Amino acid sequence: MSAELLEGSEAIARAMVSAGCRFFAGYPMTPFTEVLEGMARLLPDVGGDCVNAESELEAIGMAWGAAAAGARAATGSVGQGLSLMQESIAELCFARVPMVVLNMARGQGDYYQATRGGGHGDYRTIVLAPADLGEAVRVVQLAFYLADKFRNPVMFMGDYYLAHVFEAVDTVAVDFGKLPPKDWALDGTSSGTGNARIVSSIMPTKRNAAVYVEYGAYLETSGEKIAAIECGMDPLYEEGWCEDADCVVVAYGTPARIVRYVVGQLREEGLRVGFFRPVTLWPYPASQLFAATRSARAIAVYELNAGQMIDDVRLAVRDRYARSIGGLSFDSSGFGIAPALTPMKVAARIREVMADIRQGVPA
Amino acid sequence: MTVLVRTDSPPVQPAKLVDDFAPPLILPGAHKLCAGCGEPAAMRAVVEMIDAMGFTNRAVAVFGIGCYTSFSPGLDVEVLQALHGRAPSLATGLKRVHPNSIVFTVQGDGDMVNEGLQEVIHTAARGENVTCIMLNNGVFGETGGHMTATTVLGQRTKNSLEGRDAKKHGFPIKLAEMLAPLDGVAYAARGATNNARNIFRTRRMLKGALAAQEGRRGFSFVEILTMCPTGWFIETADAPDYLDDKLASFHSMGVIKDVATGSE
């Protein structure tokens, strides 16, 4: 296969099918709807199933059942719909059920929701935030791999831009490596054998198991699950021109694509700017960001929200100061098209920081 | 002085075992349910019918959250644990991936008719080939005996201490009657486990429901009225009559719909 000019939602849907996704359920919501449409059209041809669920809650429930049955299953929505799915996402982590959850977000206000989780208890989901469609069709496939590897939900952070941009991309299957068989999955065949399987966030073992795990004891393993993911993978990120940068700009997702372009342009003008772009919002590339900002005189965070990722930046850079150069920006639709997101406006914000540096403004 | 029979060991005279302590699909060991609870008899009927119909190594149970959840590690049946109210959607996904499995949910009235009403209605309307089983005791048992959407008028619960009053608490929902008219529903029935006769009737209903699933006729539903003396605040021995008088007088027993026999 070679590259084809595709709209974002279609490309993402095709990439999911290439990854082996065979069950999808969703509820229409802008700008997620076209992904659902794409899956509804593509899955029957490969023997899969796409269900128009009657609510977001039922969508993630159906995907949960399909995933517990051993299929590569996914669901998705927009931040508002994901709010409804939070309990399920938490419990999927506790039940160790793999699943890919897409957020085709309206802007960048769902960073906290994705990385802290709006559910209960101690859990984390891996969060992947591509900057463009070429990266998106690869990381959405990686999402399925990581979900199966760690038996945990993985979130894919998209947005309106990603859903509707047209780019030439190749959605062929990517092989990320071998995975163990899903011998824990349910299909009825172990019933009556004395070793019936159970997939449960509450009582994960049968009474006649070699080691019977009570609910409280199981809850106590939540921290281990989180640590297993942190230790089991390297955070993904991209950085440029940080070694001698006076100002490092940190951004994620589609806006980071603009930031990357702007920083390149400013470099050509001779300004010593660098950029750092986390691709995994969790696990966050904290030590890598720390190293990239060691010698910078200013750390600026560009995100289209009231300041969410900046918390993780501050944690990463420790005793350094990180300033926000982003902010909320919505056109009248409210779908996350940001009037502020133009190269000229982004460049102007960076230039302000450079001016402050020249004038010796502290931090 | 009454003559008593030895009951500490099997008989020495030639005899046939009619009923073992528990069916093989119920793993040995005590459950944590109350004295006089009607749910164990219901669970027994369910697994015995699964076995009797030869479905054992195709069966997967999707459990809701309630007292009965404590059976999930105690059954030699594959179990997928769902959240409160959510079992029907999980059952849908599971069945779509493994259409040859026999998928049934086990949910209480609080789980299915309060939290999960939307889920069961949509699953029924879509005609998913799964069997939803509701253990209906008219209360939230696990939290201590609170009113649910099926609590009958006059029934005392912790949040209807003077008895459910339509003016204050609204009216109960008869779920089997609500689901039956949906075209996706192939079988809907209501039984009970408060006496042997009703247990036998309920077993036949479970058979009809599972047969509907096996025959891919659509959604099947069995509501089983169960005793909850703790949640009803009565003596265990009074519970069978309480069920007949209070619950079954409103939530009537019987087969409400069976497309296989054309009855409706």
Added chain:
Amino acid sequence: MSGTVSRGTLVIDIDRCKGCELCIEACRPNVLSMTTDRRNALGYLYPVLEPGCVACHACALICPDFVFQVWRYAEPVAVEEQGGGT
């Protein structure tokens, strides 16, 4: 009373009983009764069996604690072993 015929008999796992008495109500020939003074390991009164069981297994079906094992004799038994429950 000797002379009563039993068509069946039970093995009762008395230490699992939680004293709910549903079996007493359910028993068709009324041959089950609760002890009045003896209690099991859990502290509950438990059922004891008189001659006359018909192996209808209503007790087993309704018992929430799976206390009963029900046997049907090949031939009805007229003289029972003296018991007293253990």
